[in-house]
Amino acid sequence: xxxxxxxxxxxxxxxxxxxxxxxxxxxxxxxxxxxxxxxxxxxxxxxxxxxxxxxxxxxxxxxxxxxxxxxxxxxxxxxxxxxxxxxxxxxxxxxxxxxxxxxxxxxxxxxxxxxxxxxxxxxxxxxxxxxxxxxxxxxxxxxxxxxxxxxxxxxxxxxxxxxxxxxxxxxxxxxxxxxxxxxxxxxxxxxxxxxxxxxxxxxxxxxxxxxxxxxxxxxxxxxxxxxxxxxxxxxxxxxxxxxxxxxxxxxxxxxxxxxxxxxxxxxxxxxxxxxxxxxxxxxxxxxxxxxxxxxxxxxxxxxxxxxxxxxxxxxxxxxxxxxxxxxxxxxxxxxxxxxxxxxxxxxxxxxxxxxx
Numbered sequence: 001x002x003x004x005x006x007x008x009x010x011x012x013x014x015x016x017x018x019x020x021x022x023x024x025x026x027x028x029x030x031x032x033x034x035x036x037x038x039x040x041x042x043x044x045x046x047x048x049x050x051x052x053x054x055x056x057x058x059x060x061x062x063x064x065x066x067x068x069x070x071x072x073x074x075x076x077x078x079x080x081x082x083x084x085x086x087x088x089x090x091x092x093x094x095x096x097x098x099x100x101x102x103x104x105x106x107x108x109x110x111x112x113x114x115x116x117x118x119x120x121x122x123x124x125x126x127x128x129x130x131x132x133x134x135x136x137x138x139x140x141x142x143x144x145x146x147x148x149x150x151x152x153x154x155x156x157x158x159x160x161x162x163x164x165x166x167x168x169x170x171x172x173x174x175x176x177x178x179x180x181x182x183x184x185x186x187x188x189x190x191x192x193x194x195x196x197x198x199x200x201x202x203x204x205x206x207x208x209x210x211x212x213x214x215x216x217x218x219x220x221x222x223x224x225x226x227x228x229x230x231x232x233x234x235x236x237x238x239x240x241x242x243x244x245x246x247x248x249x250x251x252x253x254x255x256x257x258x259x260x261x262x263x264x265x266x267x268x269x270x271x272x273x274x275x276x277x278x279x280x281x282x283x284x285x286x287x288x289x290x291x292x293x294x295x296x297x298x299x300x301x302x303x304x305x306x307x308x309x310x311x312x313x314x315x316x317x318x319x320x321x322x323x324x325x326x327x328x329x330x331x332x333x334x335x336x337x338x339x340x341x342x343x344x345x346x347x348x349x350x351x352x353x354x355x356x
Contacts, residue, residue: 038279039068043081043093046073047223048246049300056295061286067279076221077177079105086111086272094280099266101179101339103134106269108340113270113277121288121306128265129305136267137287138296139303141322141331142180143261145229145244146170146236148253156236157257159188163207165214170235173228174211176218178350179339180262181208183332184238187260197335201346205353218354229254245301245320258327264334265305297321 042058044050050071058069072093075081079102085091098106106112112133116122122135129136144162146155147170156168162184165172175181185207186196217234219225222243228234229244230252244256268287270280286292293304294312303323304310310318318324322331339346 038276039070040094040276040279040283041092042069042071042095042097042283043074043078044071044097045076045222047226048243049222052296052300056299057287057292060292061283064286065279065282067283069283073223078102082106082111082269082271083109089273091271091274091276093271094274094276095268095270095283097266098134098269099264100128100131100134100136100336101264101334101343103131103267103269104336104340105343107131107133111272113272113274113281115270116281116285119285119288121290122285124290124308125288125305126307129267134267134269135284135288136265136305137293138267138300138305139263139265139322141241141258141261141263141327142175142184142238143241143244143331144236144257144259145239145247145254146256147229147232148255150235155255155257157259159184159260160190162236162238163188163211165211168236171216171233172211172214173217173219173225173234173237174215175225175238176220176354178346180238180334181350182346183262183334184260185211187332193260193332196332197338199338199342201349205349208353241320241322242300242302259330261322261327261331262334263303263322263328263331264336267305 044053050073054071058071061067062069074096078096078098082096085093103112114132115135117130117132125135144156150170151168156162161168162172182199182201182204183196185204186199189203189207217228219228222240225237225239226243226247229237229239230247241256241261244254247254268284270277270284274280288306290306290308293306293309296302297304297309297313298317301317301320303321313321322328
């Protein structure tokens with residue numbers, strides 16, 4: 001079940017998706033509803049993500065199992081919070097949404113519960129979604145978003161364009177975190193996708209030095225990035241594709257470019273030692289089901305990790321998934337192995353740099 005350092009390949013998604021399109025999997029049969037109710041607390045990304053999750057994941061789980069569930073918004077970097085809860089044996093959360101990088105960091109310290117990989121739905125997932133203590137339920141991407149009325153037909157289409165403040169004037173924002181931001185800086189400096197890793201940090205920070213005076217806001221969460229672009233306070237920025245598509249779906253005057261996006265997987269972990277571990281593990285397995293992943297991918301346009309889910313996503317929504325071939329082929333796969341080895345040093349250097 002272990003994965004190589006960077007196994008999130010285009011081939012894996014295209015091959016899995018192609019097999020799924022050949023035969024539409026039938027909806028999974030729900031197991032018997034249980035009568036006992038036990039409240040689980042799930043920490044996710046908040047905002048539109050929580051709203052969508054409640055509709056297609058949380059409420060169906062409540063209805064089927066009788067287990068009560070409440071969702072809370074977590075910090076974008078929840079590692080320290082998870083660690084504090086487990087070490088103090090004080091569980092504010094039972095299940096937490098985690099990127100693979102975050103999950104592997106927590107797993108290394110023994111802070112996550114084993115999941116139920118005997119579940120047939122869990123076994124259907126792509127290899128990059130599987131880890132003994134973590135399950136990926138979606139593929140996300142950080143892509144360029146911009147205000148249409150600002151740029152018209154002359155819209156930026158690359159990170160070099162984002163760095164070109166003379167040709168593409170406008171108020172800019174960047175994520176206040178090195179993950180994705182360093183990769184973007186290297187692409188802006190002309191490094192090709194297949195040469196990004198191992199990252200040349202000196203070159204990345206030299207590139208960031210050039211754009212830093214032109215950054216109006218350093219955002220720290222997905223909901224903030226939406227508010228910035230929707231209000232017009234910011235006119236171009238990298239942001240997560242599902243958040244951006246939700247804005248487009250609601251009629252906001254914004255657009256996107258998938259070119260040079262950075263994609264990765266995120267999913268779920270159960271906090272080690274929670275007294276509600278049994279039901280928490282059951283919840284994570286529920287998230288792996290074909291019908292649940294189809295519903296979430298359709299609503300949020302986040303790429304599913306159960307390949308059988310692809311076929312159920314309408315074509316007019318499938319084109320907005322990070323895993324759609326014409327999107328995927330233009331993007332960079334985040335190297336989780338590199339980040340696990342270099343995360344602490346990169347964060348420390350980034351935090352020092354941003355204060356300088």
